Amino acid sequence: MKDDLNKVVDKILDKYPAKVMKNRKEHILIKDSNENKEISANTRTLPGIITNRGCAYAGCKGVVIGPIVDMVHITHGPVGCAYYTWSTRRNKGRTREGSKNFINYSFTTDMQESDIVFGGDKKLAQAIKEAVEIFNPKAISIAATCPVGLIGDDIQAVAKKAQKEYGIPVLSFSCEGYKGVSQSAGHHIANNNLMREVIGTVDIPVEDQKQFMINILGEYNIGGDEWEIKRVLNKIGYTVNTTMTGDAEYEDIAKAHNSDLNIIQCHRSINYIAEMIEIKYGMPWMKVNFIGIENMSQTLRNMAKFFDNEELYARTETVITEEVEAIKDEMKHYKNMCKGKTAMLFVGGSRAHHYQGLLKEIGMDTIMAGYEFGHRDDYEGRDVIPYIKLDADTRNIEEIKVEKDEKKYRLRIPIERLEQLKKELPINDYPGLVVDMKDQTIVIDDLNHLETEMVIKALKPSFFGSGVKDKYIVQKMGIYSKQMHSYDYSGPYAGFRGAVNFARDTAAGIHTPAWSYTIPPWKKEPILKGKINTEGVEEVC
Numbered sequence: 001m002k003d004d005l006n007k008v009v010d011k012i013l014d015k016y017p018a019k020v021m022k023n024r025k026e027h028i029l030i031k032d033s034n035e036n037k038e039i040s041a042n043t044r045t046l047p048g049i050i051t052n053r054g055c056a057y058a059g060c061k062g063v064v065i066g067p068i069v070d071m072v073h074i075t076h077g078p079v080g081c082a083y084y085t086w087s088t089r090r091n092k093g094r095t096r097e098g099s100k101n102f103i104n105y106s107f108t109t110d111m112q113e114s115d116i117v118f119g120g121d122k123k124l125a126q127a128i129k130e131a132v133e134i135f136n137p138k139a140i141s142i143a144a145t146c147p148v149g150l151i152g153d154d155i156q157a158v159a160k161k162a163q164k165e166y167g168i169p170v171l172s173f174s175c176e177g178y179k180g181v182s183q184s185a186g187h188h189i190a191n192n193n194l195m196r197e198v199i200g201t202v203d204i205p206v207e208d209q210k211q212f213m214i215n216i217l218g219e220y221n222i223g224g225d226e227w228e229i230k231r232v233l234n235k236i237g238y239t240v241n242t243t244m245t246g247d248a249e250y251e252d253i254a255k256a257h258n259s260d261l262n263i264i265q266c267h268r269s270i271n272y273i274a275e276m277i278e279i280k281y282g283m284p285w286m287k288v289n290f291i292g293i294e295n296m297s298q299t300l301r302n303m304a305k306f307f308d309n310e311e312l313y314a315r316t317e318t319v320i321t322e323e324v325e326a327i328k329d330e331m332k333h334y335k336n337m338c339k340g341k342t343a344m345l346f347v348g349g350s351r352a353h354h355y356q357g358l359l360k361e362i363g364m365d366t367i368m369a370g371y372e373f374g375h376r377d378d379y380e381g382r383d384v385i386p387y388i389k390l391d392a393d394t395r396n397i398e399e400i401k402v403e404k405d406e407k408k409y410r411l412r413i414p415i416e417r418l419e420q421l422k423k424e425l426p427i428n429d430y431p432g433l434v435v436d437m438k439d440q441t442i443v444i445d446d447l448n449h450l451e452t453e454m455v456i457k458a459l460k461p462s463f464f465g466s467g468v469k470d471k472y473i474v475q476k477m478g479i480y481s482k483q484m485h486s487y488d489y490s491g492p493y494a495g496f497r498g499a500v501n502f503a504r505d506t507a508a509g510i511h512t513p514a515w516s517y518t519i520p521p522w523k524k525e526p527i528l529k530g531k532i533n534t535e536g537v538e539e540v541c
């Protein structure tokens with residue numbers, strides 16, 4: 001089997017010129033528990049290879065900052081970047097009583113040639129003024145796009161001046177699209193600024209502090225995921241103080257340091273904030289996974305263990321039993337439809353790992369997985385962090401250092417207990433994607449168009465979970481492709497009820513009758529019958 005997979009990989013690599021082959025070889029790994037092989041990740045995209053990756057602006061404004069509902073997010077640049085990120089990510093956000101919600105808008109300075117030549121600072125200042133006058137938001141963000149850094153617009157100075165003038169926070173993000181190598185750089189830039197400017201600026205009075213108060217980090221409420229997670233957490237007795245950043249308001253982020261525990265869904269996009277909060281405020285973080293029944297249940301049990309409260313343990317078990325009971329028949333039905341099928345997953349920086357458990361629960365094996373912009377720690381686990389070599393592209397992204405806040409720092413649990421718990425729970429730890437994959441499966445980083453086609457032709461999966469750019473190419477090959485970023489406009493997929501939604505959509509997609517009509521009948525068998533004599537057709541029936 002391993003030889004067969006090696007042949008598949010060799011066949012792909014054979015297509016490349018020598019230099020490209022050498023590079024791509026390092027991004028492909030065949031899982032073998034007896035070998036401890038490295039994978040190359042978070043390196044520069046090869047020009048012309050048809051990557052699926054996006055840019056730092058997409059990671060900063062599109063992913064991390066954009067979901068904050070009561071801020072006006074101004075894209076400073078020509079119109080394209082704002083237009084193509086206008087409501088294309090399905091991070092849902094509701095309007096709270098007496099508050100505002102700008103999630104359906106896209107704001108831009110729409111730079112023109114004269115702004116490139118003479119600078120766009122004035123236009124940006126004017127855009128902020130208009131946003132304040134028309135929308136009166138709680139806060140404003142400015143996201144820089146490619147030309148902004150090149151022409152030297154000082155968006156920090158404009159933001160500072162506007163903040164003083166209008167008396168609301170104005171945050172500036174230098175997330176020009178060419179920074180770093182992918183969306184990942186934008187996550188880091190967004191994390192830095194939220195930590196520097198926002199987190200820790202609003203304290204919750206002691207009388208309003210709740211027991212079991214947590215933050216959900218790296219959860220963006222795609223298709224309502226966060227609402228479904230919160231429904232279950234609230235039922236058990238948790239108070240979600242802040243979610244970063246799905247359905248969040250500005251002030252939620254500002255008071256995040258008041259909670260007792262940070263739980264991380266997407267490690268890639270937000271681990272920087274989790275680490276900095278721990279250093280500055282003493283709040284530990286734990287990796288969780290809300291996708292799939294087993295992962296969800298395990299996550300809830302891990303959280304209960306952290307708080308170590310008898311009532312919480314009991315409520316956790318009651319809720320798990322109730323929720324599982326309510327969905328078990330439906331899950332069984334979909335498992336019967338999907339069992340024995342195989343899946344491939346190629347998604348951003350976390351879902352290619354998170355969904356493997358849920359696929360297994362409906363009887364499907366993941367035979368290939370990969371990230372667009374994961375780092376080596378997302379594949380191999382955080383233990384490799386000290387050994388990751390920094391290249392020129394990574395060094396360009398600012399690393400900020402935070403220090404203990406003497407006034408606000410507090411230990412949530414005694415150090416000895418925390419150290420003990422670290423041995424039992426994924427506290428400050430993420431073991432990565434590779435560890436959960438079966439032997440003789442393939443991991444491919446920054447999968448491109450050619451590799452997608454070749455790996456599908458060779459291994460013929462029943463399900464290819466990826467994004468909109470892949471979807472129709474794969475479906476034209478006769479294979480069901482599910483969008484794992486937008487959920488094909490369905491969802492939620494997180495939590496117990498989300499697991500059923502995913503199972504239902506997947507079963508329907510795989511069993512769509514149209515797959516049996518992709519080859520016309522005349523290519524499978526003759527549709528005319530008749531006799532032929534020496535002069536031609538004698539009789540057609």
Ligand code: SF4
Pocket residue numbers: 055056057058077080081144145146176177178
């Ligand atoms: S790469 Fe540049 S131009 Fe393209 S979306 Fe990103 S910021 Fe905009």
